[in-house]
Amino acid sequence: MSGFLDGLAGASGESGATGDSGTTGDSGASGDSGTTGDSRASDGFGASVQDQTLRAQLADLATSKGSPMWLRRSRAQGDAPARDAAVLMLFGRGGAPRTEAGRTELSRLADLGVDDVDIVLLQRANTLRNHPGQVAFPGGGRDPEDSSMIAAALREAEEEAGIAPSTVDVLGQMDPLYIPVSKFEVTPVVGYWARPGAVRVVDEAESYSVYRVSVADLVAPGNRGTFSRPDLKISTPAFDVGVLRVWGFTAGILDFALDHLGWAGEWDRDAHIDIDF
Numbered sequence: 001m002s003g004f005l006d007g008l009a010g011a012s013g014e015s016g017a018t019g020d021s022g023t024t025g026d027s028g029a030s031g032d033s034g035t036t037g038d039s040r041a042s043d044g045f046g047a048s049v050q051d052q053t054l055r056a057q058l059a060d061l062a063t064s065k066g067s068p069m070w071l072r073r074s075r076a077q078g079d080a081p082a083r084d085a086a087v088l089m090l091f092g093r094g095g096a097p098r099t100e101a102g103r104t105e106l107s108r109l110a111d112l113g114v115d116d117v118d119i120v121l122l123q124r125a126n127t128l129r130n131h132p133g134q135v136a137f138p139g140g141g142r143d144p145e146d147s148s149m150i151a152a153a154l155r156e157a158e159e160e161a162g163i164a165p166s167t168v169d170v171l172g173q174m175d176p177l178y179i180p181v182s183k184f185e186v187t188p189v190v191g192y193w194a195r196p197g198a199v200r201v202v203d204e205a206e207s208y209s210v211y212r213v214s215v216a217d218l219v220a221p222g223n224r225g226t227f228s229r230p231d232l233k234i235s236t237p238a239f240d241v242g243v244l245r246v247w248g249f250t251a252g253i254l255d256f257a258l259d260h261l262g263w264a265g266e267w268d269r270d271a272h273i274d275i276d277f
Contacts, residue, residue: 062172087139
């Protein structure tokens with residue numbers, strides 16, 4: 001994971017929840033992993049229609065401006081040139097909520113055809129010198145061999161979470177966002193995981209854990225709130241999904257996406273989520 005997430009990266013994980021090994025993957029099987037097999041498989045026509053609808057929604061998300069205004073920052077005069085970076089917002093099917101609050105959202109989300117949708121998030125290694133334990137989408141800086149921002153996002157997702165590029169259908173990319181602290185210009189790439197599978201920590205020196213996080217856990221009002229950092233003079237949306245607590249850049253993108261997709265409900269913006277960083 002490149003350093004562009006430092007500063008306004010925005011997340012902290014609950015590292016103690018992942019077990020004694022210090023690294024976890026998400027198998028995609030039912031049970032404690034928080035994911036299940038696709039129960040829609042018995043209705044091939046219905047599944048196809050739902051997938052087409054989901055793909056269309058995600059493609060529309062990719063063509064949006066892609067962020068709340070507080071994330072849209074400009075380079076100050078005299079700043080060094082920004083380095084390109086990309087993150088992969090990878091949505092798939094097969095996810096089940098880990099939290100009770102998330103499970104209460106299943107009926108509402110089923111009416112929207114997205115009760116089993118999840119997204120991949122990872123937690124940085126706790127041993128990293130800068131901002132250990134932060135959570136983000138898979139991603140990092142664009143390397144010289146990357147032909148595009150999409151290529152950079154797919155490469156990083158494979159290197160960090162074991163996601164094969166051939167299993168991902170890229171639906172587009174949002175406008176890039178400038179991160180002043182790290183001088184990166186970050187392009188969110190939106191993808192649909194056509195053939196979802198397990199995610200895993202590939203390099204323990206970079207990542208502590210990787211999860212497929214249920215959308216139900218993300219939209220549940222009981223799992224949402226606000227986190228403030230007086231030192232950065234910012235307050236951001238925050239999510240507590242049981243295994244991770246997310247704030248800042250990542251939470252801002254998630255907050256925008258869930259609203260834009262029409263999946264979010266009302267939540268208490270005065271509720272505070274405590275995060276160690």
